[in-house]
Amino acid sequence: MMSHTLWSPIWISLQLASITTMVLLLIGVPLAWWIVHLRGLPRAMLESIVAVPLVLPPTVLGFYLLLLLGPNGPVAPLGLVFSFPGLVIGSVFFSLPFMVRPVQSAFEAIADNIFETAASLGAGPWQRFFHLALPLARNGIFSGAILGFAHTLGEFGMVLMVGGNLPDRTRVLSIAIFDAVERTEYGQAHVLSFGLVLFSFIAMVLVAALNRRAES
Amino acid sequence: MNRVALVICLSLLVQGCTPAATKPIYLASASNFRPVITALAPDLEAACDVGVKLSSGSTGTLIAQIGQGAPFDLLISADPKLSRQQLQGHPAIAFDPPFARALMAYWHPATNDPAAPVAIANPDTAPFGRAAMAVIGSDPGNLVRGANAAQAFAFVHLGAASAGYVPLSLVLAAGIAEDQFDVLDLQRYPPILLQLVRVSPSKEASCVANALYDRLNNEFLIAEGYGAP
Numbered sequence: 001m002m003s004h005t006l007w008s009p010i011w012i013s014l015q016l017a018s019i020t021t022m023v024l025l026l027i028g029v030p031l032a033w034w035i036v037h038l039r040g041l042p043r044a045m046l047e048s049i050v051a052v053p054l055v056l057p058p059t060v061l062g063f064y065l066l067l068l069l070g071p072n073g074p075v076a077p078l079g080l081v082f083s084f085p086g087l088v089i090g091s092v093f094f095s096l097p098f099m100v101r102p103v104q105s106a107f108e109a110i111a112d113n114i115f116e117t118a119a120s121l122g123a124g125p126w127q128r129f130f131h132l133a134l135p136l137a138r139n140g141i142f143s144g145a146i147l148g149f150a151h152t153l154g155e156f157g158m159v160l161m162v163g164g165n166l167p168d169r170t171r172v173l174s175i176a177i178f179d180a181v182e183r184t185e186y187g188q189a190h191v192l193s194f195g196l197v198l199f200s201f202i203a204m205v206l207v208a209a210l211n212r213r214a215e216s
Numbered sequence: 217m218n219r220v221a222l223v224i225c226l227s228l229l230v231q232g233c234t235p236a237a238t239k240p241i242y243l244a245s246a247s248n249f250r251p252v253i254t255a256l257a258p259d260l261e262a263a264c265d266v267g268v269k270l271s272s273g274s275t276g277t278l279i280a281q282i283g284q285g286a287p288f289d290l291l292i293s294a295d296p297k298l299s300r301q302q303l304q305g306h307p308a309i310a311f312d313p314p315f316a317r318a319l320m321a322y323w324h325p326a327t328n329d330p331a332a333p334v335a336i337a338n339p340d341t342a343p344f345g346r347a348a349m350a351v352i353g354s355d356p357g358n359l360v361r362g363a364n365a366a367q368a369f370a371f372v373h374l375g376a377a378s379a380g381y382v383p384l385s386l387v388l389a390a391g392i393a394e395d396q397f398d399v400l401d402l403q404r405y406p407p408i409l410l411q412l413v414r415v416s417p418s419k420e421a422s423c424v425a426n427a428l429y430d431r432l433n434n435e436f437l438i439a440e441g442y443g444a445p
Contacts, residue, residue: 071285082286164286166242167269182247182272182366184373184390 006191008168009176016084016172017152020091021099024148027092028099029141033129035100036107051101053094062161065090069162082164087172090162091152098151099144102207106140106214107133139214143207150203154196240267241424242287244278246294247366248318248344248383249410252440253292256431263430264423274364276341279303282415289416290425294318294343296411308417314409314445315429316437320347321387323372323397324379333360335371335380344368347405348381384441402443409445 035046053061067073069081069089080086110133118128134141156174163170165179173192180189241264245253250272257268271278271288275295279302282288293299296314303309336352336359339345344365349356360376362368365383372380373390387397412425434444 066284071283076285079285081284082281164281165271165273166287167271168240168267169269171271179272182364182370183250184370 009173013173017149020152021149023092024099032100032103051097054097058157062158065162087163090158095148095151098147102140102143106137110136139210143210146203238267240269241289242269243290244288245272245292246275247272247364249292251389260424260427263427266420274342289421291413293411310414312412314411316410316442317445318408319384320400321384321397328378330378332378333358335368335377337365337368343408350405388441
């Protein structure tokens with residue numbers, strides 16, 4: 001039987017990754033569609049902004065989120081620091097490129113003449129997006145969702161700064177592993193770490209399979 | 217797309233099936249005291265009908281988190297001076313007098329590589345780090361810093377450090393053989409005093425604090441690696 005100490009961070013991580021993935025789907029897919037239709041400097045600027053978390057140390061984002069959400073920040077009354085909703089906000093920012101990049105690539109791979117033909121047959125922009133772009137880019141959207149989910153599960157530095165290490169509230173898997181190592185409870189650290197390794201491997205296999213399917 | 221949505225929705229639904237717990241009391245503890253508070257937690261929960269949720273870290277880090285709004289109810293600080301300096305303005309806070317003095321050991325496992333660095337806690341945030349630096353003096357040599365005393369202990373435990381200046385409480389809790397460590401003379405480092413800080417004025421937090429004091433008699437503290445304040 002799995003102990004509460006093991007189970008709790010797994011559940012919190014799954015909730016965090018699930019909600020983050022849903023938010024990412026809601027904002028990442030339209031954002032990728034928008035980027036595909038931008039040209040020149042605005043496109044380069046937006047692509048860069050979305051991609052910044054890929055190269056930024058998580059502690060930088062954690063620090064600024066702490067300032068923003070903390071007791072002296074502009075949204076202090078919402079009480080988001082050291083809370084689960086605060087973790088969701090941080091995770092959405094941090095995993096955004098992992099959703100947007102594959103979806104953007106999938107949109108770019110759709111031949112323009114399909115949209116031109118649809119437009120000539122009277123399909124409006126919304127119809128073209130919902131009835132053509134989304135179905136044709138579904139493999140990219142699946143890949144983005146899997147990558148966003150997996151990246152959120154593995155995040156450490158930002159969640160430690162924004163969420164602290166509160167049991168049953170913000171202690172996610174990666175922090176529970178760190179905590180278990182500090183307590184020299186390596187058995188617990190092994191169980192949680194192996195679970196993450198296994199999940200990450202499965203996620204990468206799924207992404208590779210989706211990419212192969214998209215290519216074929 | 218529908219399959220992803222289904223998986224996400226199912227995982228959220230299961231969240232709603234998690235049983236409701238008793239009122240949680242968030243207790244932040246200096247990492248050297250973690251084994252003691254972990255052992256006492258079931259007693260405290262039973263005495264006050266609460267769930268004790270334990271977090272540990274360096275005193276400096278925990279104090280900074282409370283200052284930034286972390287919802288801890290109680291703090292076991294290993295630096296009473298810093299607690300008062302940093303948290304004086306915090307609403308409804310109360311500082312109890314120190315209840316114990318933490319002791320430091322030099323742990324030198326024979327199996328570890330003698331060429332590896334010596335582990336200490338971060339002197340900037342952990343009182344055990346400052347105490348270690350006081351013992352080491354002006355020639356620190358090859359040191360590795362843990363974020364807190366527990367991480368310094370873990371470095372030695374994992375064999376990544378040759379030896380370490382670590383809390384005696386952690387050495388005793390891990391059952392380390394007596395010939396593997398030396399208890400350092402108290403005169404060699406500034407006192408590391410443990411103090412309970414009441415961050416929340418709730419009756420549940422007061423109950424846990426009182427139940428904790430009831431169990432911290434001198435005999436118990438000495439057995440756990442502490443001395444009188």
